[in-house]
Amino acid sequence: MTVVDAYVGRNKINPPGDRSQFDMVDGGDIEVSGSPTEKAILHWGVKLGMKFDVIRSESEVLQVSPFNSEKKRGGVALKKSNSQVHIYWKGAAEIVLASCTGYLDSNGSWQSIDNDKAFFMKAIDDMAERSLRCVAFAYRSCEVDEVPSDEEQLEQWNLPEDDLVLLAIVGIKDPCRPGVKDAVKLCTDAGVKVRMVTGDNLQTAKAIAMECGILAPDAEVSEPTIIEGKAFRQLSEKEREQVAKKILVMGRSSPNDKLLLVQALRKGGDVVAVTGDGTNDAPALHEADIGLSMGIQGTEVAKENSDIIILDDNFASVVKVVCWGRSVYANIQKFIQFQLTVNVTALIINVVAAISAGDVPLNAVQLLWVNLIMDTLGALARLNHPPIILCADLQLVGGGLSCHFKINNNKKGKALYQVSILLVLNFFGKSILNLNDSTEHANQLKNSLIFNAFVLCQIFNEFNARKPDQVNVFSGIMKNRLFVGIVGTTFVLQIIIIEFLGHFFTTVRLDWKLWIVSLVIGITSWPLAMIGKLIPVPRTPFIKIFIKPYQRCIAARSARTA
Ligand SMILES: Nc1ncnc2c1ncn2[C@@H]1O[C@H](COP(=O)(O)OP(=O)(O)OP(=O)(O)O)[C@@H](O)[C@H]1O
Ligand SMILES: [Ca+2]
DSSP, X not given: OEEEEEEETTEEESSTTOOTTSSOOOOOXXXXXXXXXXXXXXXXXXHTTOOHHHHHHHEEEEEEEEEEXXXXXXXXXXXXXXXXXXXXXXXXXXXXXXXXXXEEOTTSOEEESTTTHHHHHHHHHHHHHTTEEEEEEEEEEEOGGGSOOSHHHHHHOOOOOSSEEEEEEEEEEOOOOTTHHHHHHHHHHTTOOOOEEOSSXXXXXXXXXXXXXXXXXXXXXXXXXXXXXXXXXXXXXXXXXHHHHXXXXXXXXXXXXXXXXXXXXXXXXXXXXXXXXXGGGHHHHHHSSEEEEETTTOOHHHHHTOSEEETTOOTHHHHHHHHHHHHHHHHHHHHHHHHHXXXXXXXXXXXXXXXXXXXXXXXXXXXXXXXXXXXXXXXXXXXXXXXXXXXXXXXXOXXXXXXXXXXXXXXXXXXXXXXXXXXXXXXXXXXXTTOOTTOHHHHHHHHHHHHHHHHHHHHHHHHHHHOTTOSOTTTTGGGOHHHHHHHHHHHHHHHHHHHHOHHHXXXXXXXXXXXXXXXXXXXXXXXXXXXXXXXXXXXXXHHHHHHHHHHHHHHHHHHHHO
């Protein structure tokens, strides 16, 4: 941050560090500390030739009222060497200006501000429109007997803040960091709406929002797209919920306004992430679904109240967070989809067969093997998926896992296919395969075929589960060698089980014809999944189709009784 504009009295100093208008000498190379805003102001002071140590030695600090985000100003009471007490304020320009009754002109003499208030307001607006943060300095003198004499009272003393004399107004530039505009665009494309909530003046906020792409350049925006914290705060809870969705920029917000906005958005069903650095952001960071604080600039309080600390303070990292989060979500979804298909199929086949024939085709050892494929190998194969997937490729998820856990056509279709084909094999397999019905071997051969076809279905299904929302499930498969290796190994193990480990698995050897039958059954899940993905998922979740008539019925009944 740097001071790029400065008004002293009605005089604009150009450039702001021009010392020629003051009777000062070089302030030297001084290390300054404080918040970025304070550092910028102090640097400006140094440039003007201010000598901090001299000024410090000439006065005594009586009381400090630190900068406060709620009031947007901070003050200090000083006792000068001539025993006069002066109270200095610095803070948000238009707020400090409102408490001023006079100003010091370039000769250092007092002038009434009444006629010039419009001039100063315009100066502030001009700076704000150029996305500058405006800070004003003012002071007043104070009678010595107004100052509390004992220590304790002095600590409690509320510094008088009216009847001030304006000293200067500065415009501080905090340029949009490189990469922010792109990150905002990436977020927007991926369905994340970026909003800016700041303590800055509405004009400044609007100009900055345009610079970093939150607002379209030269867009005609009005309330509530861009709103002042005070206006938002005064709305009722219901109104806030409605308005919050439309807000893109909030200016002159207090810490509580940030919190109110997060609450309103969450109530409206949005998943909210908040980034912040200051102590004043802590309540909002805490309330948000995901609080992201800044590692370098961030205060301890902000970090403690956040879930994630961005070490490089770069907004672009938020994009990474979204990508990682969505990848994890997608992986969970894929895993569940895969598990569900296998479990539902196995359950239905065994239950139907047990009820109708009193015998189950898939025995315990076989199911354990299937479980091993599903859980361990399936998870391992998925482990190695490249984590950063292009954000825009991923569907927007929100409102928690449960409501997005849609069982789409694809999954329903696959389970249905497997169940029906295996049931057909169970009941008509022997006659289809021309086996002698009564022998024990025929029964075992049929069950072995069911087991083999079932396992192959799962192996081929692994490919479908890789890309649940893409038609081409093979894209980039060679990059994921672990996946290929695991699926290959599973396939080889299955051959070994059927051909050599029949004793443990209660299976018999299958000839090449039955292997082809199993392979065809397994491989058919590929085209089926592709077709399933081309059928659009209905907007209404499946279960709602049943719930809706019931809800309507209830509503009608209660309307009748009312
Ligand atoms: N140290 C300070 N002294 C005086 N005024 C300040 C100081 N810091 C900020 N301001 C004023 O207060 C406004 C910002 O208020 P606040 O700190 O509540 O907002 P913020 O959005 O959290 O800002 P930041 O970007 O500093 O985190 C600025 O526009 C500026 O006018
Ligand atoms: Ca802040």
